[in-house]
Amino acid sequence: MWRENRQSILIAGIPSKRMLRGGTKHIEHDDHTARTDFDQTGEILGLHTPQDAFRRVHELMHANHSYPARMLKEYGNILETVWNITEDCYLHQSHWPWEGRKTPDDIRNSTRKFLRDEMKEAAVVLAVNPKVHGEWPDFAMRLRQVAVRMGLGEKKRTALDKVDFKFGQRTLADQIIRLIEYGDRAQAAHQMQTIFFDPPKNKEENGEEEEEVIRTGEKQKPRSHGSFQPPMEIINLPLTEVIPNATVGHRRATSGSRLHRPSLRKPILPQRLFIRRSPREAGGTILVDASGSMGSFSEVTRWIDKAPFGTIAYYAGGNRKGWLWICAKNGRRARELVSPPRVGNTVDGPAIDWLLSQQGPHVMITDRGFCGSHDSEAQVFRLARLERQGKVTVHDYAHKDE
Amino acid sequence: MTINSTLLASASWDNKFSNYQDIGLFPNVLNRVCIFGYSRTGKSTLVHRRTKSERVTFHNAMPIDDLIGGMALVDGRTVWMDGPAVRALKHGRVLQIDEGNNVPPECETMLYALMDDPAAITLPTGERVTAAPGYGVVMTMNPDPTCLPHPIYDRFDIYLKAITLSNGTKQALGPFTKNAESVISFGQPALKWDRPASVNAFLAANKMRIVGMPDEKICEVLGWEGQHKTDFLTAIAVAA
Numbered sequence: 001m002w003r004e005n006r007q008s009i010l011i012a013g014i015p016s017k018r019m020l021r022g023g024t025k026h027i028e029h030d031d032h033t034a035r036t037d038f039d040q041t042g043e044i045l046g047l048h049t050p051q052d053a054f055r056r057v058h059e060l061m062h063a064n065h066s067y068p069a070r071m072l073k074e075y076g077n078i079l080e081t082v083w084n085i086t087e088d089c090y091l092h093q094s095h096w097p098w099e100g101r102k103t104p105d106d107i108r109n110s111t112r113k114f115l116r117d118e119m120k121e122a123a124v125v126l127a128v129n130p131k132v133h134g135e136w137p138d139f140a141m142r143l144r145q146v147a148v149r150m151g152l153g154e155k156k157r158t159a160l161d162k163v164d165f166k167f168g169q170r171t172l173a174d175q176i177i178r179l180i181e182y183g184d185r186a187q188a189a190h191q192m193q194t195i196f197f198d199p200p201k202n203k204e205e206n207g208e209e210e211e212e213v214i215r216t217g218e219k220q221k222p223r224s225h226g227s228f229q230p231p232m233e234i235i236n237l238p239l240t241e242v243i244p245n246a247t248v249g250h251r252r253a254t255s256g257s258r259l260h261r262p263s264l265r266k267p268i269l270p271q272r273l274f275i276r277r278s279p280r281e282a283g284g285t286i287l288v289d290a291s292g293s294m295g296s297f298s299e300v301t302r303w304i305d306k307a308p309f310g311t312i313a314y315y316a317g318g319n320r321k322g323w324l325w326i327c328a329k330n331g332r333r334a335r336e337l338v339s340p341p342r343v344g345n346t347v348d349g350p351a352i353d354w355l356l357s358q359q360g361p362h363v364m365i366t367d368r369g370f371c372g373s374h375d376s377e378a379q380v381f382r383l384a385r386l387e388r389q390g391k392v393t394v395h396d397y398a399h400k401d402e
Numbered sequence: 403m404t405i406n407s408t409l410l411a412s413a414s415w416d417n418k419f420s421n422y423q424d425i426g427l428f429p430n431v432l433n434r435v436c437i438f439g440y441s442r443t444g445k446s447t448l449v450h451r452r453t454k455s456e457r458v459t460f461h462n463a464m465p466i467d468d469l470i471g472g473m474a475l476v477d478g479r480t481v482w483m484d485g486p487a488v489r490a491l492k493h494g495r496v497l498q499i500d501e502g503n504n505v506p507p508e509c510e511t512m513l514y515a516l517m518d519d520p521a522a523i524t525l526p527t528g529e530r531v532t533a534a535p536g537y538g539v540v541m542t543m544n545p546d547p548t549c550l551p552h553p554i555y556d557r558f559d560i561y562l563k564a565i566t567l568s569n570g571t572k573q574a575l576g577p578f579t580k581n582a583e584s585v586i587s588f589g590q591p592a593l594k595w596d597r598p599a600s601v602n603a604f605l606a607a608n609k610m611r612i613v614g615m616p617d618e619k620i621c622e623v624l625g626w627e628g629q630h631k632t633d634f635l636t637a638i639a640v641a642a
Contacts, residue, residue, distance in 0.1 A: 007598025009630055013637030053632035060640050097639030104618060104635045 036062040053110035089147035096151030134166030232350035237334035243308040285358035289366035290314040292343030317346025344372035416568035429538025432559035439564030444571035455498035456486035464506040494536030502541035546595035559606040
């Protein structure tokens, strides 16, 4: 059930320059529908609110501070669910209408009730499926709760403590909240997307045509991630040597062009009289973390011997750049491996992106001690998620299981 | 001027009216009040007793002379005789208009001027009369305010909904008060009306804020409670 409130008091809080010519509509819903509709120019088409005061305040904040041009610039390549949460957190941290603890009692009570109800709903979901704790909607909900509590005047530390993050995610939430606090919303959204979602497939893979570039004569502004992202150079080492273990296996078959001669000597000829070549091991890709914390560089060579038909690469980075060397592929390897000039991680994110873009199965050899980039911590969480999803098998550096 | 006295948040309409007068809110800060509601609740009597008002009852055929006065023959000469509105303006009293829903066509535009802030009218004699301090307008009627012409509807600072018996009426009823309370709504018009947002509401809010009233109390005076109150507090805080 919904109805239009033609004499809305709430509408009086929308800036007149954003009021639609002919009147912005305030639609009151009996259910939980809450959203603010605006057009490309930023004019508010409609304000959809439920009955509780908290979400009415929330939508009015959107109507005042969420501008499509800014959001497009900041979250151009971010998933809607991610930028929605980022924007929500930003509004509550920076634009809650009342300073400190001056929120009117009715609105404070409504907000507290909303937070309680949301946590109760989350608890019900977790009781049914505990695995979703710490996954995207759960983490996002808790992160927003922190921002709402901060808006009400709670200290960040207290808010983080009350929200009961999954073990290890409190630090991540702290980092995201800090980024939003310092105005780096794009970076915050990007980090969350990296951690909780797969990288978007490029358009060629999806069979879509490349977007036509509109040449307006203006310099195109980058859809940046906010902070500096160190670039990664991919170096294909010359694969000049055959890996000794890369021998081709054979199997007996019922048809083929080569006879299995020992079988001819048997009194009764077997069905499987022919020989067929077959690779001994399937391909796959192995990425080795070659940073200083990994210690000896021999880990790379060990894995080349272990998986001779796989694509094997290692990566490391310096302060402003990283490198990924492809040192073995299709049974051939480079004669000499290039030692990394620096021994930081730096480009864990791009390296994992590269790994996922290669043929599976994906294996990563690392001690998980990512460092050297602003999103290093985020990449640790991302790797953990990929591991949980079975997309990457992580072998710890100290892993002794052969 | 600062209003420090406590407002009665959940009081009945008659207590609110008396309270506004006691703390100096009416007619010093806000001077246009509309009391609408069930008949026989004591609206007109209360106002007249409390304010010693200049009183006029509207009807559709009322000439303007009944409101502002007119020329009269006195001792063979024509002299101007002030009507209730002019007396209220000149002496700083409350002009009480009963049955305000029957605004006479002849008086409608003059009523706009009487309800302006500050109020002032020009008499047919050419004399300009401006409101003295203490001037105010109280309109009482039975139906809800949507029956009024919009410029009048829009000018009221305070609306009070009289759907309970006033203390004076209860005293008059004596032991039959409870019986009367049970049948108070019989045959009465439906009063499902909430005050909408309007320019004048925000003007009134600003007047009250200037004299030091907190925002939550301003909501109470404007008649915005519950969700209307939180909407108002949100709207003014977000836009600030």
